[in-house]
Amino acid sequence: MRKLPFSLKNQIVSNFGLKNYTAADSLRNALYDLYRNESLPDGIDEFFNYDFFKIDSLNIWGYEWFEELPSDRFSSSFTKIVYYVYSTDDEGNDKDQLYRLHVLMYHGNSDKFDYVLTKRLETATNEISGTLWCYTYKDKIDLEKLKMDVMKVINGELNPCLSEKE
Structure with missing residues (x-):
């Protein structure tokens, strides 16, 4: 579970770079959900x-x-x-x-x-x-x-x- 936020972040950067903005936005929403649930580790919290x-x-x-x-x-x-x-x-x-x-x-x-x-x-x-x-x-x-x-x-x-x- 600790690696998931970093994986999401890397996928966001990749999708944004490829101009897959819809996919990047969906992944950003998942990261925001983890933030709201206070489930993010140090370094990405x-x-x-x-x-x-x-x-x-x-x-x-x-x-x-x-x-x-x-x-x-x-x-x-x-x-x-x-x-x-x-x-x-x-x-x-x-x-x-x-x-x-x-x-x-x-x-x-x-x-x-x-x-x-x-x-x-x-x-x-x-x-x-x-x-x-x-x-x-x-x-x-x-x-x-x-x-x-x-x-x-x-x-x-x-x-x-x-x-x-x-």
Whole structure:
């Protein structure tokens, strides 16, 4: 039973990579059921890797947190999904984290969206972030659309929309 969640996670990544989104979603639901039943072992009990892909010499990893969107939008900061973008070494392994793309809870009231994509970059002394208002999502995030948006941002095909989209 302890290996099942890790097997489900690996199957989710595989199906997502093959664009079998229906199968991946079914497996995600099974993983969420284990989470709700408090049946997940350490290492996968708070979040899980659901996506991996490459663009040129970059490795991109998508992680999803189990916690649900809080009803009080002003209670805390909340990230549902993070895509980590890494440079690679000569063998294709992760080298340096270049930046992260967070699907962050919107701290306001909007019928149009619940989350907004932000880009975060850590420097030696601080963290720089910017909100990409063109990329917004409802509570049930369309992961296929999100992946396409992430690919656009990584490829530099973005319009940052620097003001709120209402």
